Amino acid sequence: MAALADVILYEDDHILVLNKPSGTAVHGGSGLSFGVIEGLRALRPEARFLELVHRLDRDTSGVLLVAKKRSALRSLHEQLREKGMQKDYLALVRGQWQSHVRSVQAPLLKNILQSGERIVRVSQEGKPSETRFKVEERYAFATLVRCSPVTGRTHQIRVHTQYAGHPIAFDDRYGDREFDQQLTEAGTGLKRLFLHAAALKFTHPGTGEVMRIDAPMDESLKRCLQMLRKPV
Template identity: 80%
Template sequence: MKTTSPTVQNVTISADQAGQRIDNFLRTRLKGVPKSMIYRILRKGEVRVNKKRIKPDYKLESGDEVRIPPVRVAERDESALSPKLQKVASLEACILHEDSAILVLNKPSGTAVHGGSGLSFGVIEGLRALRPEARFLELVHRLDRDTSGVLLVAKKRSALRALHEQLRDKGMQKDYLALVRGSWPSHLKTVQAPLLKNILQSGERVVQVSAEGKPSETQFKVEARFSDATLVKASPITGRTHQIRVHALHAGHPIAFDDRYGDRDFDRQLAPTGLSRLFLHAAALTFIHPVSGETLRIEAPLDTGLKGCLAALRTQL
């Protein structure tokens, strides 16, 4: 282990950084520093804004002068970081679109969108390491760890606000591809079923259809039929946790290799195709660019595992 030589940092808050709480700003700025230490230096008055003490919930304003005290952070040896560095480097090849305001990624299955819950590496941490010069990188929305496909990241706070507004106003079109059990009925175009989220003692999230849940709606369209499976396009109108997965199960057609809401017998049937991951892919995202006002449709190609599965199912036909 080696340690960095700490120095005082004096930071002038830009318009893009304004509006966030000082504790969240410090957590982004002081990567690797424990939360407890960040709150300690705030409590002791070592962090100053415009030469004054502030509370952790202080909201930064454009032009604020922030003094960050020296904080010593242990760094791991490079050899211990090499697998993580390889993951970071691999993200570069996943970028579908990038400009001054946004970055769009084809997220690989098996990679979390952010670290936490025992995971040291997530897409957003990887992108920050990949773009160390970027002053702002934040997720616009999320994808489940095992879901692949289009993931939108804002590079400016103003872009994040505009894109979040589109999400709230249902102005963003998300289209997923899912391989489900059995023959999905062509007439079943919409599933409306309220969803209730439960957090187990383990911290695991489980969602179920319940009258006590939040209103939820997903539109479905048959894309291809196979002997014992259907490829459907799923377009969520609301954005609930695990929504497509639970709505597919509710309709009687669980998604292939869904370890939480799936059907083990169906998964075993598909094993000869080589598939071993959740067949849920965010295939396309349509939204208005937060700066240009142009309507963008970004499509993410299927990975080799999903393409191979479909090819094998076609040969069976």
């Protein structure tokens, strides 16, 4: 809980923004009694209202926006619906991403397995989904890409990168074990999903000001990239 206090990036009377660590659920449930939002409520017992504006997968790190007023939540949800909020993620993917592939448009269908686990696949029966991509940095057998989802489907970036033939490093659901093994042998030390919500741009619900909040990568992601930059 004290750790949550250390990852707050910005806070005022309307909103709170934090850099969610990987491996932390955004809320309890699915066998977890405790998530970020429960932790925040315990950390701020005096706060009358604290609600998640959006979600991040448990293993994804980065910018997470929390509303401190119902009016702020309504305003921010409206921005999400009207696509007025821009989210940028950084992902380390297998192989050489082709620079001309700037967008992946593939409909996504969510299935719930008997175990209760959610699995998403590309299907013509699915919901229209689009993610935009930009190459940030290239390595011998991997590429760091900036991913900007236009729609907000479950596991969207993870499935779209896999569909494009470039699964994300250490994705236990949609990834590639051989790629993960390559990263381990290269001495990256990586043991977590390399998907990080790096930036969020939105209109402040109280002031109307356009805000951009950036979340730094954790040490494990930085170290991984440093190792990949070393000449072989």
